[in-house]
Amino acid sequence: MKKLTLKDSEYEIKKGKILRVRKMTAIETFFEIALPGGESLDHEPGQFVEVSLFGVGEAPISVTSSPTKRGSFELAVRNVGKVTGALHKLKEGDEVGIRGPFGKGFPVRIFEGNDLLCVAGGLGIVPLRSLINYVIDNRRDFGKVEILLGCKTPKDMLFNEEVDEWNKRLDVKLNCTVDKADPDWKGNVGLITSLIPGINLKPERTFAVVVGPPIMYKFVIKELLKKEIPERHILVSLERHMKCGLGKCGHCQINNFYCCQDGPVFSYDKIKNIPEAL
């Protein structure tokens, strides 16, 4: 058996240097990463990368920074297991492997000129932040922008400062809710679905982007449909077990779709009849 070195393997990584590490919550950490020579990752909001640590493995992680941010990109990682746990031990200056970006992101070109409703539950804000910052940086290309954020308790809230900043902006409307408040909490209490009925929107020119834990989708989409937002205008990002990111390994398959190639972002009309999707 011969062992040949490959020049064009899809499994080859790029080296990413960690510029900044910041602990966000007890289980989530933020990373700013640069590719060699400041090479652009060249991603779309909503796309993900495979983050690789040799000896540990790879994990798909959404890019949370906007493509408008040059020179580096950002990830926010929740510690749930092997790779994510090992990532949490890294320091500034360490290197990680990066493959990608992979998948279909949010169709920002189609959003242009339309209103945007972003709904994020829990970790869902990670990919959505990429979109929101992209939209803010190209603010005049879009119509009304409204953001709904939900999480379990105020302590679990991610990107607090940035959310505050969004909140202060006049051209963005923001609403937060928590399942369980603490004494300092001034915002809403309750499920994120409860925020939707109160929103004033023009269904035919609104695109709703929903990212959150699996159970959230069903209920949020129901509310959105009540608002008569066209199915085609509802975008979701799905999480599946993934290994290769190349549409081969089979783990992420959702019926006939490969989440890594056909997704992770899907429009609701495309998947509403896909039983394994939601």
Add this chain to the structure above:
Amino acid sequence: MSKRNVSINVEYLTRVEGHGNIVVDVKNNKLETCQLQIVEAPRFFEGMLQGRSIFEAQHITCRICGICSCGHTLASIQAAEDAIGFIPSEQTTKLRKFLLHMENLDSHILHIYLLVAPDLLGVKSFVPLINTHNDIVRRALRMKKTCNDVCDILVGRHVHPISSIVGGFTKLPREKDIDAMHKLLHHLRKDMEATVELAAKFKFPEFERDTEYVGLVSDNDEYPMLTGEVGSTDGVRKNKKEYKSITNEFIVPHSSAKFAKLSRASYAVGALARFNLNSKKLHPKAKAVAKAVGLKPKCTNPYLNTVAQLVECVHSLEDGLEILEDLKKTGINYDEEIIVGLNEKGTIPVKAGNGVGAVEVPRGILFHNYEVDDQGIITKANCIIPTNQNVNNIEHDMKKLVPEILKKSDEEITLDLEMLVRAYDPCISCSAHFLDVKFVNR
């Protein structure tokens, strides 16, 4: 010289298999207590075997002990086949003998290098030797691995062999396997020479105590390991079926293992016993080594059991190589490969019976005895492990030894005693598995 008081209590004797304590109490030069206590947790194998198929016995009993699991396997199979009246083929017997050689080689190497050598080199274990005697440690591990690799090829693994079962082998070595095993063993020769050289330099304590030595004996010129009758240096000779009248087990209050005696107060089994009984039948190369290191029958220094093991290593290696060469010549009949689950398919007829297996395993003669009903289900099981037979002898050795070394310091006495026990290579976890002990005063 002032009167000596010595109190030794070695709790959890190390570098032996299983849990045992040495307790010695000397008051005013008078030996009051001198015991080898077996404190292994009971595992109830005898009970667990009840209701099991005779074809499963080997799978279960080999798990009595991981060190001599091939030995238990072979004794168990022999007892099982004896019970149901199955006679193994010549090829099967040959391969079993070869397996037994590997078991002895493997176990003896482990004992000589990892368990005894540290004492002789004045360290607590082989770990410090990694720095001081790296080549020796490497050689030991390499030799051990070779035996292990050969067992991997032959029976899947050394610890709890897979393919050796009642009836024969579930997988017979292919031609390339025989070649591979031959190559491995051939390479072992060089390390074996170095081992002999090393062992020749070892200085063992000088101590003599004449005792009765028991092991397999036979009328042919093969060094008996797997077949033969049971004999002793005191002239006893009996069929293995009469094993109970050989071991004459009796109970002592201080130990959870039974004690054994034959013609005298105690007897010994193991490499030294085999050597004393059958040294004439050893492979010429083994004989030469015995001569070179000055081991002669009848040797009555128990510490030299380790040297007898060395001689046996050479024998097992050389005889093993010859078996392989023979198999290469005759070829292997693969039609004899058997399918596991013989009882499930009723391939081998079963009948009620009582079978005994007597096999020379590394530490001495091992007896397995099963009674089965006409469905081949075990109704009664009994095993007598070499160490069980030896503990009584060890205690007698200790009783003679302690007064002779009272001049030494407590530490030295402890070490001498530990070394004595270790010389027998006791397998304590085995010995506590089949008991029926009464605790008189507890």
Add this chain to the structure above:
Amino acid sequence: MQYAVLKKEYLNEFITRLAQDQKVIAPVAKGYNQFAFEEVKSGEKVALDHIPTILPPKKYFMPQYETLATYHANSSQKMNPVVECEDLILFGVHTCDLAGIQCLNMVFSERPKDINYLIRKSKITIIGYGCNDYCDEYASCRLVHSHTPNGGYDLFFINLGDKFFVHINTLAGDEITEKTNLFEPATPADLNALAKIREKKREIFANEVPVVHERMPEMFSKSYDSNVWEDLGKRCLACGNCTNVCPTCYCFDVTDEPNLDLQTGKRFRRWDSCQNEAFAKVAGGESFRKERSARQRHRYFRKFKYPMEKFSRLFCTGCGRCSRTCMAKINLKETLNQLVEEQGMKNLKAGRETE
């Protein structure tokens, strides 16, 4: 020379000559009516009329364990992507397995391409072999049209009794006939004999499931919620045998294996199965195909529906391996028949049309 014949008595010599300068792989009997592709040095052990081997020849295109890269993580993340490959001649590949290889070819040459697979593929020469009769009752090759060759080979052998009729399909195939120098040109009589065999084959190979091949995806679309899957789920042990033996299953897992220094090691992939418990599990413990019924359904849909949409091809080759190996007697033909029945798609003429 496009058609040739090889006398049967030369087969042994043929393999021996081939094996002189290359590894030759051929089906070999393992007992209990089981076969496996293994290296051979001569024709003696070759079992041409085998029922499909335990594992399909995919193991040579996509090995069970495959190193993707070696790495060195000392100071930074450094990797060396590799492919392990060797020149092979696969001899005696039945038409169903040829179809299986073609399916894998499609998957792995679709972008993003799998270079490892493609390089290995380029090093393998394939000599096919036609079956003149069914292997056993599990085969359903007629249903999916893989009972006859549809390309995918360099040489193709057909048993004419005392000789093999040989189709030379590629230059590589031609080279083999030249090099071994045992072949003769096919005569008109040989072509006649071939035609007869084909005729007979048409009679023997009847459609195993009375449904029109092209309507299969439609049938599956309608059967998503069928009780059939519940039933399979109750029986399935999730042992994964069905997918491992399937010539068109290619799911895998990627894992790192560090050396003891914890700095160097290799990244490798190994076969995985959608039937395995953890296959679709994500962090948080949610599994998207937790039920065995859903996993079984997924397996069937990945054969008869999804690939039809993507590659316009069924990913079942009719080899019958999954049914043969299933401990729980889950039988592909039976399942298909149940679905046909349920969806009222029975068409007794299907597969009987003249070809």
Add this chain to the structure above:
Amino acid sequence: MSKPKVAFFDFACCEGCQLQVANMGESLLDVLGAIDVVEFREVMSEKWDQDFDVAIVEGSITTPHAIEKIKKIRERCKVLIAYGSCATIGGVNGMKNNFPLDKIREEVYGKDYKYFETVETRAVPQVVKVDYLVHGCPVYIPEFVNVLKAVLAGLPYQVPDHAVCVECKLNENVCVYEKGVTCLGPVTKAGCNSWCINNGNICYGCRGMVTNPNENGAKDVIEKYNVPMNLVRNKMNMYNQCREIDQSEQKKR
């Protein structure tokens, strides 16, 4: 980082799994280069009375004394590895639980059996929290080395939760059911590279059952291959008897 201090302990077992360590050959020295073995009674006389990082525990818990001892070990170590089937699932010692405790004691020890303390056999995780499991009777060295590497790197080790059949098929063995024999491969956790079947035997289930076995699935198997059910059950309780303790406790809850 200084080398982690590792100690070996054994409870009721055959010590074969510890022996497997010695069977690694010279690569053992690589392992010993990465760890600092402070106690290993079987091959070392050194004793250690301080805390240590890793405890590798072999054997099942069968006496009240052992329960106390394992609890102490747990307190002294950071990482506890249950090593070998006796420790991970109870293993062959669990067969004892097939009999009423007093009955088996009496049978083996005679009428004074009460002197012999014994409790229902338990696997180590049934008594204390365990961080890593190395299944197998005996342990499969390549897997042990993988676990060890995971421990050293501070990574979790996932025991495969799919059937031994998966590996058996990858090794292209003729399934023993084809030979008319039962095998526990379909319900046993993989990770041993189908060791026993590769060598012409069957799987006895020494690695424990997969978490989600199809308890009702045996029917079809037994029908297809025409093997008696009691044979399967008989094999099942060879290594996996301690599972019943969990099951009965689950019921209680």
